[in-house]
Amino acid sequence: MAYSCRMACTSAHHLLLLAFLLFILQHSHMPCEARPTYLNNIIGTNDATNPTSSEVLLQEAKTVTNLRAFFQSIVDLLHFQNATQTAGHKNQLDFEKESELEAPEKIIDTSGAGFIYNAENQVEQEDANTDEAAAEEPHLLMPFQKPASTPGNCKTGNYIDDCWRCDANWQDRRQALASCAIGFGQYAYGGKDGKIYVVTSNNDDIRSPSPGTLRYGVTRSEPLWITFAKDMTIELKGELIVSSYKTIDGRGAEIHIVGTSQITIEGVSNVIVHGIHVHDILTSGPHHILTAPNLRTFRGSSDGDAIHIKGSSNVWVDHCFLAKATDGLVDGTKNSTNITVSNSYFENHNKVMLFGASPKDDYDRNMQITVAFNRFGPGLTQRLPRCRYGSCHVANNFYTSGWGLYAIGGSEDPTFLSQCNRFVAPDATNRKEVTSRIDDDGPTFGGWQKWDWVSTGDSFANGAFFTGSGVQNASASNYDRARSFVPRHASWVAAMTEDAGPLNCVPKSSC
Numbered sequence: 360m361a362y363s364c365r366m367a368c369t370s371a372h373h374l375l376l377l378a379f380l381l382f383i384l385q386h387s388h389m390p391c392e393a394r395p396t397y398l399n400n401i402i403g404t405n406d407a408t409n410p411t412s413s414e415v416l417l418q419e420a421k422t423v424t425n426l427r428a429f430f431q432s433i434v435d436l437l438h439f440q441n442a443t444q445t446a447g448h449k450n451q452l453d454f455e456k457e458s459e460l461e462a463p464e465k466i467i468d469t470s471g472a473g474f475i476y477n478a479e480n481q482v483e484q485e486d487a488n489t490d491e492a493a494a495e496e497p498h499l500l501m502p503f504q505k506p507a508s509t510p511g512n513c514k515t516g517n518y519i520d521d522c523w524r525c526d527a528n529w530q531d532r533r534q535a536l537a538s539c540a541i542g543f544g545q546y547a548y549g550g551k552d553g554k555i556y557v558v559t560s561n562n563d564d565i566r567s568p569s570p571g572t573l574r575y576g577v578t579r580s581e582p583l584w585i586t587f588a589k590d591m592t593i594e595l596k597g598e599l600i601v602s603s604y605k606t607i608d609g610r611g612a613e614i615h616i617v618g619t620s621q622i623t624i625e626g627v628s629n630v631i632v633h634g635i636h637v638h639d640i641l642t643s644g645p646h647h648i649l650t651a652p653n654l655r656t657f658r659g660s661s662d663g664d665a666i667h668i669k670g671s672s673n674v675w676v677d678h679c680f681l682a683k684a685t686d687g688l689v690d691g692t693k694n695s696t697n698i699t700v701s702n703s704y705f706e707n708h709n710k711v712m713l714f715g716a717s718p719k720d721d722y723d724r725n726m727q728i729t730v731a732f733n734r735f736g737p738g739l740t741q742r743l744p745r746c747r748y749g750s751c752h753v754a755n756n757f758y759t760s761g762w763g764l765y766a767i768g769g770s771e772d773p774t775f776l777s778q779c780n781r782f783v784a785p786d787a788t789n790r791k792e793v794t795s796r797i798d799d800d801g802p803t804f805g806g807w808q809k810w811d812w813v814s815t816g817d818s819f820a821n822g823a824f825f826t827g828s829g830v831q832n833a834s835a836s837n838y839d840r841a842r843s844f845v846p847r848h849a850s851w852v853a854a855m856t857e858d859a860g861p862l863n864c865v866p867k868s869s870c
């Protein structure tokens with residue numbers, strides 16, 4: 360038996376042995392790698408030139424991991440020979456890491472700016488929607504079809520919530536939520552016409568997930584509306600790679616995604632993430648992860664974002680709690696577009712939301728992003744959001760607790776339409792400015808004075824001010840690509856964002 364096995368398996372064994380020897384040769388003089396980014400952020404202060412014993416341990420652990428990943432790729436090749444032919448699935452999207460592209464930031468001096476918006480001169484938004492009756496029919500700029508199956512109408516003024524939240528049978532009509540989005544991500548279909556998939560276990564196996572786990576659900580080929588049987592904390596062992604036409608719907612349970620890895624929405628479309636907590640996220644990898652039935656993909660080290668959107672469109676993040684990650688909380692990069700981030704609660708994080716990762720990515724000019732009805736809590740430093748090249752509609756958000764550096768930032772001539780937000784500045788006297796223009800050595804398109812950034816209907820408190828540039832007429836066609844809905848008057852913002860973050864939904868009752 361042993362002899363015949365040796366005959367049969369001989370080529371595989373030789374291949375493995377050869378690979379092993381090559382690997383050892385290649386890595387016996389591995390140069391010191393840069394300090395892993397998550398250590399910089401989380402541990403903080405150690406001198407990178409004087410490696411601590413934990414770094415040495417980490418280095419060793421990394422070598423073992425790399426070795427394992429290398430073997431795994433050979434085993435995978437033998438097991439899944441036709442995996443790479445899986446129709447339509449991109450598995451070679453290995454872009455550079457955002458963290459590797461970033462140089463220290465140079466803030467552009469805008470002190471001579473011609474347009475300053477503050478509490479004294481704030482512009483009333485003429486067409487801001489203050490009509491109580493209009494709560495019944497969302498006042499949107501893009502065509503919108505209200506689902507016939509949602510009788511609930513809370514009349515809070517929050518267009519999204521009013522569309523479904525007062526439906527006492529929300530749990531029987533979960534999929535109606537998909538028709539309630541607003542803004543550029545409003546057509547995110549999620550798993551709307553798919554089956555309901557119930558997560559019953561918090562286990563996570565990145566290579567062979569079992570039915571009943573979240574990872575099994577997000578890697579299926581068909582549309583799925585994913586729900587949870589009970590409260591759970593899921594510690595991801597590697598990136599949760601979500602495929603197209605999926606909704607992750609945390610309503611009815613308290614769901615925490617924590618630990619070692621991120622939610623990755625990459626090279627796909629039509630994903631909805633609703634009602635979950637994502638926090639304390641680190642980087643993970645390199646390793647192999649199941650990304651589709653019968654397909655394991657090699658993944659290098661992840662960025663460590665909470666929700667990472669790359670090369671994807673039609674994505675809606677709603678009513679999530681997002682805090683503490685290694686990189687961003689919601690980052691949209693590499694030709695992503697049609698994204699809405701709404702009704703979410705953010706706290707305790709440095710780089711909150713980035714749309715457009717690099718001055719090299721000029722195709723991000725196509726990006727259209729809506730950031731609306733969110734509540735920005737304490738401990739946030741910057742990027743609420745930051746945009747490069749694209750068009751960002753920032754409307755009806757409540758900045759309750761200031762910011763460490765700035766709220767709205769950008770480079771490479773992004774267009775900002777800031778409407779009907781409530782900005783409460785931090786106490787620090789030199790941090791009152793909402794805006795920041797950052798010179799990252801990319802193209803400037805004639806200088807920051809030409810970038811179209813306008814504030815209209817915003818409400819400023821504690822000395823907050825917004826520096827405008829470019830065309831200062833929010834109705835002008837320059838802002839058409841950034842206009843995605845008609846917001847409510849800023850005086851409604853506190854009430855409309857009161858329930859930002861996951862809702863406490865009880866079956867047979869309203870959320």
Ligand SMILES: *[C@@H]1O[C@H](CO)[C@@H](O)[C@H](O)[C@H]1NC(C)=O
Nearest residue numbers: 438439440441442444652653
């Ligand atoms: C390989 O592909 C064929 C047809 O494309 C399929 O029937 C078979 O199940 C696949 N094998 C594996 C291991 O995925």
Ligand SMILES: *[C@@H]1O[C@H](CO)[C@@H](O)[C@H](O)[C@H]1NC(C)=O
Nearest residue numbers: 671672693694695696722725
């Ligand atoms: C960006 O995406 C659009 C469609 O989503 C596509 O037409 C275009 O070719 C993409 N550009 C790049 C540089 O990938």
Ligand SMILES: *[C@@H]1O[C@H](CO)[C@@H](O)[C@H](O)[C@H]1NC(C)=O
Nearest residue numbers: 543546628671672673696697
């Ligand atoms: C984004 O949405 C617009 C408007 O619905 C649509 O015309 C466009 O094709 C979408 N782009 C992508 C890449 O899905």
Ligand SMILES: *[C@@H]1O[C@H](CO)[C@@H](O)[C@H](O)[C@H]1NC(C)=O
Nearest residue numbers: 830831832833834835836837
């Ligand atoms: C602003 O732009 C709109 C649309 O082009 C135009 O009708 C209006 O007159 C402009 N307002 C001012 C003050 O220029």
